[in-house]
Amino acid sequence: MRTEPKLTRLDRVFARLDREPERPAHIDVPKMSRHRIVLFAATLAFYGAIVWAVVITSWLVRLDWQVMFFRPYQQWSEIHWFVDYYVVLGQRGPTAVMVAAWLGWRSWRQHTLRPLLALGVSLLLLNITVGAAKYGMGRLGPHYATIIGSNEMWLGGDIFPSGHTANAVVTWGILAYLASSARAQRWLSAVSAVTSLGVGMATVYLGTHWLSDVLLGWTAGLLILLGLPWFEPLIARAEDAIFDLRDRLRARGRRTSAVPVGAPPVVVTPLPDRDDVAARSSRAPVHLAPGPHTVRSERSPVTPAGSRRPPHAERHPRGSASSARPVTGG
Secondary structure (H helix, E strand, O other): OOOOOOOOHHHHHHHHHOOOOOOOOOOOOOOOOHHHHHHHHHHHHHHHHHHHHHHOOOHHHHHHHHHHHHOHHHHOHHHHHHHHHHHHHHOHHHHHHHHHHHHHHHHHHHOOOHHHHHHHHHHHHHHHHHHHHHHHHOOOOHHHOOOOOOOOOOOOOOOOOOHHHHHHHHHHHHHHHOOOOHHHHHHHHHHHHHHHHHHHHHHHHHOOOOHHHHHHHHHHHHHHHHHHHHHHHHHHHHHHHHHHHHHHHHHHHHHHHHOOOOOOOOOOOOOOOHHHHHHHHOOOOOOOOOOOOOOHHHHOOOOOOOOOOOOOOOOOOOOOOOOOOOOOOO
């Protein structure tokens, strides 16, 4: 009786991962719809309002100082160890490696480079926009503040907006942006929002950022995710260019491997004309020997006549009578 092999849990996991072997055609690329443009404009206006509120030293700056003097890391010191680990979810290096590993596997399974290219474009936009704002406004952090109640702007700092918060919004939000279904997009959007919110509050707890830094970091990351569909045509062209380059390199490699290395070149000679063939056939035959046949004596030296064996005293030629051997008696 033949029984089927029993699959383990690991076998079932790998069998599930083996699905979707072709490039998916059902995933819609986000476009800049009217609704998205309105959200982008509203977020951009909120970004400008936060910057203006800090520049004029409004109530937002006073709130920053109140939170700083409260010192959350002293009020709730028992969770300090957890916050130290949790804030790593906003650091660019570790989060980029984790998300790139997942999106790289997904790109390989789905035969498309769009997930990795979208991550690369979003991180590039994050570095340009957030980096320019940081060094352009030069705000000092809470630990380096000089005058109580001031906005600490243009003093050589680099904490406004919060890079940890903006990076958390973009890095984890790109998973929701690239989701293949509406349900997965909703779940991933909620998870990325909670994660980025927690990272921002963790920086305020540790005293490395003002509260307004975190608000501007959330807004900066959201602007990148909302404006990413404008770069989808560029991502598509880059993907096509990379695949074309791969196909050309493969074709060149196949042509190189078809010709054996070190083989002598093949010389192709043209076929002779019919007139040349007829002229060659009408010629007199060519003899291999230069003249008439010669006799043996002229071709090789003659050895002396007679037997080549050396003479022997006790031997006699055949046919001659041999002398009688003496008989001895016993």
